[in-house]
Amino acid sequence: xxxxxxxxxxxxxxxxSPNSIRGLKKAIYLAxxxxxSITAFHVLExxxxxxxxxxxxxxxxxxxxxxxxxSKSIKISDKEEIGVDYKTSSGRPGAEIVxxxxxxxxxxxxxxARGLGSGKxxxxxxxxxxxxxxxxxxxxxxx
Numbered sequence: 813x814x815x816x817x818x819x820x821x822x823x824x825x826x827x828x829s830p831n832s833i834r835g836l837k838k839a840i841y842l843a844x845x846x847x848x849s850i851t852a853f854h855v856l857e858x859x860x861x862x863x864x865x866x867x868x869x870x871x872x873x874x875x876x877x878x879x880x881x882x883s884k885s886i887k888i889s890d891k892e893e894i895g896v897d898y899k900t901s902s903g904r905p906g907a908e909i910v911x912x913x914x915x916x917x918x919x920x921x922x923x924x925a926r927g928l929g930s931g932k933x934x935x936x937x938x939x940x941x942x943x944x945x946x947x948x949x950x951x952x953x954x955x
Contacts, residue, residue, distance in 0.1 A: 819846040823918040823949075824896075825909045825939070826852045828881050831924025835954040836885055839922040840892050842952075848919070851897045852885050853912055854878050855905040874902075906942025913949050921947060925955040 824839040826832045836852060843850050856874045858866055882898050889896040901908045913921050926937035944951050 819848050819919045821916070821918045821920075822848050822850045823909070823913045823916075823921045824850060824852045825905070825921070825923050825943070826854050826881055826885050827905075827924075828877070828884070829924055829926065831926055831937075831954060832881075833884070833888065833924075835922045835924040836888055836896075837892075838952070838954045840889065840894050840896075842920070842922065843894060849897065850889075850894070851899055851916070851918070852882070852889075853909060854881050854898075854900050855908040856900060856902040857905055858902050905939045906946065909939070909943050910946045913947060918949055921949055921951045922954060923951060925953050 819842065822839045822843055824832075824836050826836060836850075839850050842848065856878050858870075858874065878900055882900070885896065885898070899912070901912060909921065909923075921943060923940050923943055924937070925940055940953060944953065
């Protein structure tokens with residue numbers, strides 16, 4: 813089967829990491845090859861509410877960071893002259909990415925090998941590791 817017959821919707825999780833940016837650029841390349849649409853998805857990671865009370869300033873800081881991340885991605889997609897849809901959510905990034913991808917029937921997830929997750933794993937970031945192991949949708953890992 814040809815790739816352009818199978819990949820029509822690409823999901824790219826974004827954070828402020830260099831690998832996230834590489835993931836977006838790879839998704840743009842693939843979208844051009846396949847004629848696919850791209851959705852960049854940022855998850856605002858909130859502290860565990862059972863342990864820490866979330867204050868308005870914590871929420872505002874998270875929203876400001878998300879805005880900066882999305883703005884950076886918009887500059888890249890504008891420079892590449894390709895349309896990218898942007899979506900956000902809050903929660904545990906890995907779980908939110910998998911849930912969003914399945915709910916919206918994406919054909920491919922393009923994710924950076926290591927992002928800015930709080931837990932550090934040896935070869936993969938905790939978020940990319942979660943997505944690879946839990947997603948029923950194919951995942952392309954970008955380094």
